[in-house]
Amino acid sequence: MHNTAKERTLWSIGILVVLLYALIPVAWITSLSFKTPEEVADRKFFSGFSFDNYDVVFSDDTFIAALINSIGIAGIATLISIVLAAMAAYATSRLDFTGKTLILSGALAVAMFPPISIVGSLFEMWRAIGIYDTWIGLIIPYMTFTLPLAIYTLSAFFREIPWELEQAAQVDGATPFQAFRKIIVPLAAPGVFTAAILVFIFAWNDFIFANTLTSTDAARTVPAALAFFTGASQFEQPIGAIAAASVVVTIPIIIMVLIFQRRIVAGLTAGAVKG
């Protein structure tokens, strides 16, 4: 595509700039995580190289518990959110019913509330009904805040799927649910995975809810747990350990994206219809 040498050079420079901009902070954190406490402030990219910080992180029960909480809570929130969003998106993209616009704009309105504005009342409510500091207490707000985005993403994908496919399935003898499960969902897979990644990242990265609605290892997720990190002893600055923990929590996200990205292949619907 970019045949001339000049074009190629410009593209390379552009890509390099973006990559540096995006990756330097990550590289810096990674570099910090390998330093000993004495080297932390030396302002050098490469100084020492030790796994001490990782040892500290993984021997810390709080961190292990937080990691399990994070994986569990984000995973369950993603699953429920995607299942609900898929059904809602299907309904809004295929059916004409009264109150459709109300539901769609309502969903959008939910997403407009800044989390910080409702977190206080949630704290009181959750304590009153007894789900404060539990998994479900975090799953509910994560689901609520990610559903609108998931619904909008998925309905865009559903609208792309020719309606005839579903009708063909119905004439072939499928119930509406079978047509949805066997034809629509597999074809909307790229959309489902896109939405899943977005939901998972939101839940995984959230700090406000996790910090406010938890108090112990029972439900505290990694971002909140990092704030309470002390390092190997309370007399040390836990910078290296926090950096190591940050690297550790980034890895699941990268794995998640890599797995799902393989499924997000364009043109999955190619060949369904002509014209």
Next chain:
Amino acid sequence: MAQITLEGITKRYPDGYEAVRDMNLAIEDGEFVILVGPSGCGKSTALRMIAGLEDITEGELRIGDEVVNDRAPKDRDVAMVFQNYALYPHMSVRENMGFALKLRKTDKAEIDDKVMEAARILDLEAHLDRKPSQLSGGQRQRVAMGRAIVRDPAAFLMDEPLSNLDAKLRVQMRTEVSRIQQRLGTTTVYVTHDQTEAMTLGDRVAVMRSGMLQQVGSPMELYNYPLNLFVAGFIGSPAMNFMPATVHGESVKLPIGEVRLPQELREKVARAEGKQLLAGIRPESFEDAELTGEARDRGSTFQAKIEVLESLGSELYAHFTVTTDQQIESQELRELAEDIGGGEVPMAGEEGRIVARLDPQSNVRVGQESELWVEAGRIHLFDPEDGRNLTADATGPAATDGGGEQPAATDGGGEQPPPTQQQ
């Protein structure tokens, strides 16, 4: 296998628009019926109502002996071939064809057998494990057919299945569809806007316009005895020529001259004496006057200046222009022209183009005044107000249809104003 009966089928949308109006049609077991009409005439809607993809507002639909108005598509035992094929892109050809059987929980070995058999009929054996995206247009079309065939349903419903193929493949597949239908003997309803397809494929053809059935009959009946102006103009290619006409005693006055009518025609149009009518003459009702031989007495000759000659080897089309001073106003004709883009009629002082199909032996030359001949017995005369064909009324041959047991086609005349909105 079953017959399909439509009784008073009407589709009315919430905004009051009627896509299909009081449609009566009885399709015999094993029959191949074509629904044909210009776009927006309600033919696809009618098909989709049979499939169960559209609700029926009024009327009764029976497949076999059962009323199926309120049954879901899956419980109607019909298979449908969609215009855009609607193949499941994430499934292989084999899975596509076996999907319906799998849903019915048919035995795995039996599914394989049936898919293989269908693949053999359609020459798809080599492609069974490929995905639809790896197939050519014609192959996809055959997979769509295969998906219908494996089910061995009560009826095939086909919604313009060939319209996405290129011209050559379309002709080829047309023969194929016809062959498969004959081999399986399954009742088939086929929707198309292409009158050539309709004429070549169907046992019977149902012409629709503005949601109303115009005429049902064998292709030759529709061609030779169209009940109204619309059917006359829609069926046949090149289209029928239209020109103003008035009946005076034994002859009809046309822009090309006076033509003496045979006794049979004269009786039919006697009541329209002196009235402004529309004459319809098919291109092949003309001939080079020199080549008419014995038939010459059955028609009249006239002079025409040939403007364009198109020779196709086996046939020769001569284009010429006629002028008229007769004033004519026909809503029907104007709508016909809008619907199918043809059917020009010379208005007062205007010119109208006429196409004549001549014997390729003819010596006519471009730019020359030539003597042409028109066969009087094959002139159709229409009432310009309601479009009714006066020469093919109830006593005419058009009414003797197969046994005439099916509900007669409505005359489609002007008793109801045509809907103003089209889709």
